[in-house]
Each structure stands twice: as C-alpha cells, then as structure tokens.
Amino acid sequence: MRIGQGYDIHRLVAGRPLILGGVTIPSEKGEAAHSDGDVLIHALIDALLGALAQGDIGTHYPPSDPKWKDADSRFLLRETLEKVSAAGYRIGNIDCTVILEQPKLGPHRESIRNGLQEDLKIPLDCISFKAKTKEKQDAAGRGEAVEAMAAVLLLPL
Numbered sequence: 001m002r003i004g005q006g007y008d009i010h011r012l013v014a015g016r017p018l019i020l021g022g023v024t025i026p027s028e029k030g031e032a033a034h035s036d037g038d039v040l041i042h043a044l045i046d047a048l049l050g051a052l053a054q055g056d057i058g059t060h061y062p063p064s065d066p067k068w069k070d071a072d073s074r075f076l077l078r079e080t081l082e083k084v085s086a087a088g089y090r091i092g093n094i095d096c097t098v099i100l101e102q103p104k105l106g107p108h109r110e111s112i113r114n115g116l117q118e119d120l121k122i123p124l125d126c127i128s129f130k131a132k133t134k135e136k137q138d139a140a141g142r143g144e145a146v147e148a149m150a151a152v153l154l155l156p157l
Helices: 039-051 073-086 106-120
Strands: 002-014 018-020 023-025 029-031 089-099 127-132 145-156
Touching: 002 039, 018 029, 018 145, 023 106, 039 073, 039 089, 039 145, 073 089, 073 106, 089 106, 106 127
Parallel strands: 089 127
Antiparallel strands: 002 029, 002 145, 018 023, 089 145
16 A cells, blocks of 8 residues: 655636636635746645656646646546556545635535546445645635645555
8 A cells, every 4th residue: 555645735816717626616816926826736736746656746737837837637537647647556435625814615526526526436325525724824724825735545456
C-alpha cells in the first residue's frame, strides 16, 4: 500500500470561474492560476504523485510551460491516473477537504463527489469530500484564497 497527501492554495480573483473537483461553482470569484485553477484536483494530483514518490504537480505540469496554460485539471488528473496504473497501483480511497468562506459548498457536495467518481473510476463510497471555513482567519478566511487538502490510499493492482 502507498499513502499520499496533497495540498494546494490559489488566490481568488474576480472574472475567473470557481472550479472544484471539475464542477463550476456559482461565485463572484474564481481561482487565479496558470491552468483552470481547480485547487481540489491539484491537491489530489499532489497526493497521487506523492504516494508514488514522483514529485508534485509542478514537476509534471510546470506553470512555466505554455502547454499547460488554461489546462483542464480533469485532463491532468486522468494523465496522473495513468502514472498510478503504470506504477502498478489503483486508488483504494480518497479523502478531500476544501477550505473556503464563500460560497458555501454543502449544496455542491454530491456534484463534486460525482465528478471525481467519473474521473477516478472508483466507487462513490470511496470518495470523501468535506468543506470547511477558516472562521474569517488568514487569506482563506478573508475570502482572498481557497485551499484544498487531499489524502489517498493506493493499493496494488
């Protein structure tokens, strides 16, 4: 078995969509990023690569490379899953948390889980998604940023 953990943070800016787990969430602000900025999928990719001891998202999809400008994070996730399979593993389960003051994510929980299931090809009961706030503390708490954490268990094929 292999365990990986991932973390990501993006500033929130007007004029960008807020995308979490491949789902566009109605919001006045979205992630500032080189790609589409899906902080949840970025944290998940870091967790998967970490479990494989293969670096992080910036190692494989560097923001300095114009190829990844406005890249769809779901595409990057599917590419990362190919690396997982090539290394002889499959996902056992994932546990993800997004930290954001507004908008509230509870109404989008199942859409996010279903979107992740579509890409990960694992049972829905193996996908945990939680939303938290920072109680108005730090950048995320002031509505200036969104954070995500992910943990993953990889099992041999």
